Amino acid sequence: MLNRRHLILIWIILSLLLTALFVLDIILGSVQISVKEVFNVLFTNNTDHPEYSTILYRFRLPKALTALFAGFALSVSGLQMQTVFRNPLAGPFVLGISAGASLGVALLVMGLSAFTVVSEIGVLGNWSVVTAAWLGSGLILFLILAVSARLKDIMTILILGIMFGSATSALVNILQYFSNESMLKAFIVWTMGSLGGVSLSQLNVLIPSVIIGLIISFLLIKVLNAMLVGENYARSMGLNIRLSRIFIFFSTSLLAGTVTAFCGPIGFIGIAVPHIARIVFKTANHKILLPGTMLIGGIVLLLSDIISQLPGYEKTLPINSITALVGIPIVIWIIIRNQKMSTIS
């Protein structure tokens, strides 16, 4: 537990870091644009390089905003799942949300191509893909909610989520097997995740959805704290478990489902970031942990995005590889550190 002054210092550092990385993410890229030019384009509209305006508004700014909100969403939904399931390795996708989304996308991309000739593989950033992914994760959410109303033991829900996920992955595999090469590649590229495919008009959907999910999550702080000690204690203190589960699952699906729909399944952020927040803030209290996780989530995904675009080079790496390479060492470290403890949340 940190004292008040420490805590304020950490909040200030994290906020500055987040702002700096956000600016850096806009500046860096295959074309270097100076801070002054960025300022000119965005605020005075008086620039010597009209093409910068296009780059900034069409690509850099949407991408940075996507990274910011996707980071918020994935890490907060991961924290919620770790608390509800009292499991350190739970993440936003344990309910099978990303599997549901990929089933939706796979059905669209590959299923459709079996019947019609799709000439253009404009998969990423395509509204139909977003809708398909959303429908897929919504279907899984619906199944989970239907099942969770009947089940008393939260662990059964965790197992069912994993089973749903595996079953949908199996269906996706079948679809992959029967699809043609170009469709297969389009789908594989989608699964690698991308922050760059979200247009400004799509941000009008992504950002409000994430904000609603985050608001629900912040309203659940008291509930999440009670769930730390397990559902039995939470119930004995007067918590309506069923209703709480519905709200938590809904907010998790909204957060993780939306991000997956627009950016593909981005792994590891959701599992790793809540643990970083616990290490930084040394608390289990969601009043601090939730906003802390959110900030660090934004920081980590912005950082991953900066690394993935390999500043100074033409090429960019898939974001999923970067988050995995950043996230895996953290997850391994957690496992080793927690060998002595039976349950962590």
Place this chain on the structure above:
Amino acid sequence: MNRKDNILKIHNLEIGYEVKRNKNNVLFTDINLTGNSGELIALVGKNGIGKSTLLRNIAGLQRAFQGEILYFDKPKDIYSRGEFARLISFVSTEILNVSNLRVFDLVSLGRFPHTNWLGKLKEKDISRSLQALDMVGMQDFKNKNVNEISDGERQRVMIARTLAQNTKMIVLDEPTAFLDLPNKYEIVHLLNSLSKNEHKTIIFSTHDLNIAIQEADKIWLMLDDKIVEGAPEDLILNDTFNHIFENSSLNFDKIKGDFRMKRKHTEKIGLIGEGSYYTWTKKALERLNFSVEKGNESIRHIKVYTEQEQVVWELIPKEHQHLFNNIYDLSLYLKS
């Protein structure tokens, strides 16, 4: 307190758990019990008889198949969730192991039914939580993490959480299960003083019968076919305790208030001696399945006496070894 003022009344309760839809596994039927203000009640019975299930029913975590539980003469359904949580609190057997959870944060979770929907701790909630820690003697631990303290300390913190919840009734499922002997006594004694000083009705299940006999005002005794309630002394005097482990090899010792193994004695032996030397030599001989006859010198017997400030056990009549300096050597010889 008048008998009519029962805070808790359990009437013809049938408990168990649901195996499948419409298929119930009934553990116990026809439970009739009462609980009064300021009373420490120990629930005793053998493993698997349904103690936890009964406690979960009382704590409102599980539904009975039949019968009813009345809290201040009203069933649970009359109360809202919040009202009920301000009436009765619960400590389970589960060992809580949450990393980075401060003792104070855990205890103040008990304020859950008293705070607003954002869970903001007001002045009163903080002082009540600190007071709760004070009552269990854990005030110095408030900034520690719950997984850094011992089992006994954690149990105190869990009790403090129920005190912060500020309920008239507290239900605890085997609060002494993982504790060493001094901690067992201290925890039950703490529960006793809380029931008296704070006028709470505290119900706990336990296997530590002698502690329950010493500290509890009332014992709910779950036997194979019925459940009996009464002061521990009443249950001792009317031989009820002997029925707990009826088919086992245990006997209840009415004088000592504890269970003893039933022994099949094979051989008689006399014992002459005084005070604690007599008592403990007798115990050792009984462990070796001897039937000990006090002062009988007409059969093979043992005499314990002090000679030149040295205690001696002498076996009479003389065998090839007949003088021993301690009970261990004596028992080794008798076994051979």
